[in-house]
Amino acid sequence: QKEVEQNSGPLSVPEGAIASLNxxxxxxxxxxxxxxxxYSGKSPELIMSIYSNGDKEDGRFTAQLxxxxxxxxxxxxxxxxxDSATYLCAVNRGGDSWGKLQFGAGTQVVVTP
Amino acid sequence: ETGVTQTPRHLxxxxxxxxxxxxxxxxxxxxxxxxxxxxxxxxxxMFVYSLEERVENNSVPSRxxxxxxxSSHLFLxxxxxxxxxxxxxxxxxxxxGGGQETQYFGPGTRLLVL
Numbered sequence: 001q002k003e004v005e006q007n008s009g010p011l012s013v014p015e016g017a018i019a020s021l022n023x024x025x026x027x028x029x030x031x032x033x034x035x036x037x038x039y040s041g042k043s044p045e046l047i048m049s050i051y052s053n054g055d056k057e058d059g060r061f062t063a064q065l066x067x068x069x070x071x072x073x074x075x076x077x078x079x080x081x082x083d084s085a086t087y088l089c090a091v092n093r094g095g096d097s098w099g100k101l102q103f104g105a106g107t108q109v110v111v112t113p
Numbered sequence: 114e115t116g117v118t119q120t121p122r123h124l125x126x127x128x129x130x131x132x133x134x135x136x137x138x139x140x141x142x143x144x145x146x147x148x149x150x151x152x153x154x155x156x157x158x159m160f161v162y163s164l165e166e167r168v169e170n171n172s173v174p175s176r177x178x179x180x181x182x183x184s185s186h187l188f189l190x191x192x193x194x195x196x197x198x199x200x201x202x203x204x205x206x207x208x209x210g211g212g213q214e215t216q217y218f219g220p221g222t223r224l225l226v227l
Contacts, residue, residue: 004155032213043203043218044156051213088156092212098168099144099207099216103156 003027004091006104013083013111019076021107023089026070032092033065033072038106039085047087048074079111115139117219119204125225126194134189134222136204142217144210145187147179150201150221162187163210194226 005024013019021035032051036044048063050056050072056063062075072091076083086106092099117138126132138145147159161169162181176198178190187204203221207214 008153034215043220045218046215049213049215090156098161098163098210099146099212099214100158100161100169100171101156101216102158105153105155 003102004089004104006087006089006107008105009108009110011107011109013076013079013109015079015081015111015113017079019079019083019109019111021074021076021087021089021109023072023074023091023104024070025072025089025091025102027091027093027102028067028070030067030070030091030093033063034090034092034101035061035063035072035074036088036090036103037085038088044088076109079109081111081113084109084111117204117206117217119202119219119222121222122220123223123225125227126191127227128194128196130194131190131192133191134202134204134224136187136189136219138185138187138204138206138217138219140206140217142206142208143184144207144214145181145184146205146207146216147187147189148203148205148218150203152200156203159189161210168210191224194224196226199224199226 035047050063089104090101180188204219205216
């Protein structure tokens with residue numbers, strides 16, 4: 001079983017629509033959760049981090065965490081062509097586990113005009 | 114320069130060569146990381162350094178040898194690599210190495226082993 005699972009996509013989203021990305025993780029003691037965006041040929045950059053159950057909003061992005069279901073999601077509202085990228089879910093156990101992020105393989109998002 | 118820089122950006126090497134990748138962070142961070150990103154695979158953590166001390170070696174083959182002379186610089190020494198080692202090698206840094214910290218990535222070195 002993969003430690004962090006994401007649908008690989010591509011997820012095709014019309015411009016202006018909501019993109020919904022999902023991520024599940026296997027380690028129940030995981031504490032910290034991150035969404036990174038990676039454009040083709042570029043390095044990952046942080047979009048959102050979330051540590052507590054519930055929703056966290058930042059501009060057009062909303063992260064949702066449900067630790068009981070071991071599930072974290074990312075919503076992108078009013079999707080723009082510039083949102084076309086691969087979105088990486090990363091999970092860290094926190095505590096004394098240092099910054100040992102476990103990444104999913106990523107979901108490719110394509111926003112069509 | 115700002116952020117995290119990596120050199121070279123592209124590298125082609127034969128299996129018998131020895132080369133080194135360099136990473137430098139200008140963020141005042143104390144933790145640095147090496148990741149490997151192969152096509153269609155998740156990023157794989159290779160090494161973690163905190164205050165120049167290696168705190169994680171994620172079962173990486175000995176043909177990869179990290180070096181962290183100070184908290185701003187990180188090297189990855191490569192020798193007798195295999196073609197399957199061809200990948201994007203990413204360096205990252207974070208303030209102290211804690212689990213809740215954002216990691217900031219460099220642009221990566223695209224490595225091709227022939």
